[in-house]
Amino acid sequence: MAYTKFGEFVRVLRIKNHEVMGDMAKVLGASLPFLSAVENGKKNVPAEWIEKIVLHYNLTAIEKQELESAIEESRTQYKITPIHAGIQQRRAAMQFARSFDEMDDETATKILELLSKKGEHNN
Amino acid sequence: MDYKTKPTSRHDLRQYAKFFRHIFDVPETGAFPVLEALERLEDVFPNCNYVIVNDDKLPPQTMAQCSPNEDGGFTIVIKETVYRGAYENGIGAFLGFICHEICHVFLFHIGFKPIFAYSFDNNELPAYCSVEWQAKALCAEVMIPFEESHGMKPTEIVNRYHVSKAFSTNRRKLEKEGCYRRK
Numbered sequence: 001m002a003y004t005k006f007g008e009f010v011r012v013l014r015i016k017n018h019e020v021m022g023d024m025a026k027v028l029g030a031s032l033p034f035l036s037a038v039e040n041g042k043k044n045v046p047a048e049w050i051e052k053i054v055l056h057y058n059l060t061a062i063e064k065q066e067l068e069s070a071i072e073e074s075r076t077q078y079k080i081t082p083i084h085a086g087i088q089q090r091r092a093a094m095q096f097a098r099s100f101d102e103m104d105d106e107t108a109t110k111i112l113e114l115l116s117k118k119g120e121h122n123n
Numbered sequence: 124m125d126y127k128t129k130p131t132s133r134h135d136l137r138q139y140a141k142f143f144r145h146i147f148d149v150p151e152t153g154a155f156p157v158l159e160a161l162e163r164l165e166d167v168f169p170n171c172n173y174v175i176v177n178d179d180k181l182p183p184q185t186m187a188q189c190s191p192n193e194d195g196g197f198t199i200v201i202k203e204t205v206y207r208g209a210y211e212n213g214i215g216a217f218l219g220f221i222c223h224e225i226c227h228v229f230l231f232h233i234g235f236k237p238i239f240a241y242s243f244d245n246n247e248l249p250a251y252c253s254v255e256w257q258a259k260a261l262c263a264e265v266m267i268p269f270e271e272s273h274g275m276k277p278t279e280i281v282n283r284y285h286v287s288k289a290f291s292t293n294r295r296k297l298e299k300e301g302c303y304r305r306k
Contacts, residue, residue, distance in 0.1 A: 002194050003165065003172055011162060020158040021175065022210035032203050036175040 004074035007039030009067060013057050027056045045071045125245055126237035126254040128230075133260050133297075140264035143229055152271045154284045157218045158210060160225060161199070168228050170196025178202045186220040189227040197231070199224040216287040222266055226258040267294050274298075 003011060014024055025035045028049055037043045050071070054064050141151055146167050147160045164171050170192065181188065186205045192198040201221060209217040235257060250256040266286050272294065275283070280291035
């Protein structure tokens with residue numbers, strides 16, 4: 001069980017600012033177990049935390065970008081909103097989502113490359 | 124539950140305590156900043172981290188525990204009440220519970236690993252080769268620096284080092300018994 005990118009980012013922020021997790025939980029208005037679960041990748045980072053962290057730690061624009069990138073890399077859940085999709089499209093989306101867990105990094109990279117090439121052709 | 128490890132003495136643990144403070148960049152005197160050290164756990168011991176969990180995630184008698192994790196390090200699991208008590212009120216016993224777990228990680232890293240895969244009951248092993256006693260004794264040496272605390276009354280020890288009354292009275296008891304003779 002390692003820290004996520006977000007967990008590592010905020011841990012370093014705390015150390016730089018002579019704070020501990022208890023201080024950060026207060027800043028974010030979060031319970032300690034919830035913050036801890038987020039840092040360890042058990043829960044997603046709530047969107048409203050970004051501005052709270054930026055303000056409290058006085059982050060620069062570049063640091064804010066790094067924070068957002070760390071949050072994106074730490075996501076454990078993605079929301080699909082298939083409002084305009086039909087039954088078959090929804091089934092396909094769910095099937096596609098289920099296959100992620102068993103996919104190794106190499107396969108995932110190759111699929112991303114193919115999707116990227118497909119995007120280039122379409123453009 | 125306890126595990127058998129290679130033997131050591133309180134005198135040696137006292138020396139390790141100085142090194143322990145040093146690796147966390149903490150001076151040899153004054154209170155040990157347990158929660159700050161907890162933040163730095165991964166910097167000092169690769170692949171080691173901590174999590175705070177709702178109280179019902181650990182057995183009633185367990186305040187915190189240290190277990191091997193999937194990354195080859197250790198994860199210290201701490202009850203919310205324990206962390207909160209340490210953070211908000213500086214409760215010595217709670218700071219001690221957390222420091223005790225960090226001591227387990229440290230001792231493992233310097234070679235005090237369990238000799239057997241099976242465990243023993245509490246108090247079944249001689250203190251000198253008990254993983255639990257070693258962590259407890261090291262924790263006391265880390266939190267109450269030997270040189271500086273020599274001759275202090277228990278209340279002074281509690282106030283200066285933010286430790287429990289039990290820790291402070293035990294220190295005085297050992298000092299009276301001669302366990303703390305300067306060598």
